[in-house]
Amino acid sequence: MTQEELKKAVGYAALDYIKPGMIVGVGTGSTAAYFIDALATIKEDVVGTVSSSIASTEKLQRLGIPVFDCNEVDGVDVYVDGADEINPSLQMIKGGGAALTREKIIAAMAKKFVCIVDGSKKVDILGKFPLPIEVIPMARAYVARQLVSLGGTPIYRQGVKTDNGNVIIDVHNLSILNPIELEDQINRIAGVVTVGLFSHRGADIALVGTTDGVQTITLK
Ligand SMILES: O=C(CO)[C@H](O)[C@H](O)COP(=O)(O)O
Numbered sequence: 577m578t579q580e581e582l583k584k585a586v587g588y589a590a591l592d593y594i595k596p597g598m599i600v601g602v603g604t605g606s607t608a609a610y611f612i613d614a615l616a617t618i619k620e621d622v623v624g625t626v627s628s629s630i631a632s633t634e635k636l637q638r639l640g641i642p643v644f645d646c647n648e649v650d651g652v653d654v655y656v657d658g659a660d661e662i663n664p665s666l667q668m669i670k671g672g673g674a675a676l677t678r679e680k681i682i683a684a685m686a687k688k689f690v691c692i693v694d695g696s697k698k699v700d701i702l703g704k705f706p707l708p709i710e711v712i713p714m715a716r717a718y719v720a721r722q723l724v725s726l727g728g729t730p731i732y733r734q735g736v737k738t739d740n741g742n743v744i745i746d747v748h749n750l751s752i753l754n755p756i757e758l759e760d761q762i763n764r765i766a767g768v769v770t771v772g773l774f775s776h777r778g779a780d781i782a783l784v785g786t787t788d789g790v791q792t793i794t795l796k
Pocket residue numbers: 603604605606607608657658659660669670671672673674675676679
């Protein structure tokens with residue numbers, strides 16, 4: 577099976593977690609896009625969605641799926657999104673698509689986070705994928721210097737502006753042995769909006785696409 581087929585398989589497998597009347601959080605990226613296609617097949621059952629990016633909102637609306645502003649809903653029943661890396665504790669690196677801040681907000685609001693990935697995203701230690709950080713533009717150089725002092729190699733993602741009008745710094749060469757500590761350290765740097773490390777609020781369930789089928793991982 578190709579990587580695209582594995583992404584599609586987990587996108588559709590996530591429908592098992594959607595029940596009639598739910599408010600569904602919708603992620604961003606190529607795997608989440610397959611989930612949106614899947615959601616369209618049961619759209620009469622879905623009360624509504626909240627979306628983590630303008631791109632996902634536009635796709636949902638094109639397919640006739642109602643999208644609410646996060647401030648209009650009391651909570652999110654289930655959040656379905658991809659990841660760039662996921663470890664055995666279901667902590668993740670996210671933000672390859674620059675949507676990390678809205679993704680973190682919806683993850684925080686959600687009762688259940690279902691992460692959908694193809695098998696290439698599974699790692700033992702996070703950090704091979706450069707860690708995305710959303711930064712207020714005027715703080716870019718300062719934040720980069722602070723990241724160097726934490727041992728990383730920050731690279732400014734040229735030409736990218738987030739849906740919130742900010743910039744992205746990708747931090748290379750990190751071996752993230754203590755994700756919670758690093759998430760806290762980076763969050764404390766003035767000018768950082770969000771770090772794409774999802775360790776305090778990781779996933780509750782991971783659906784992993786493999787050539788043997790969709791593997792379900794839940795924390796014990
Ligand atoms: O965090 C994300 C976007 O900000 C995505 O979930 C992540 O980049 C994975 O994307 P894809 O499903 O295209 O591999």
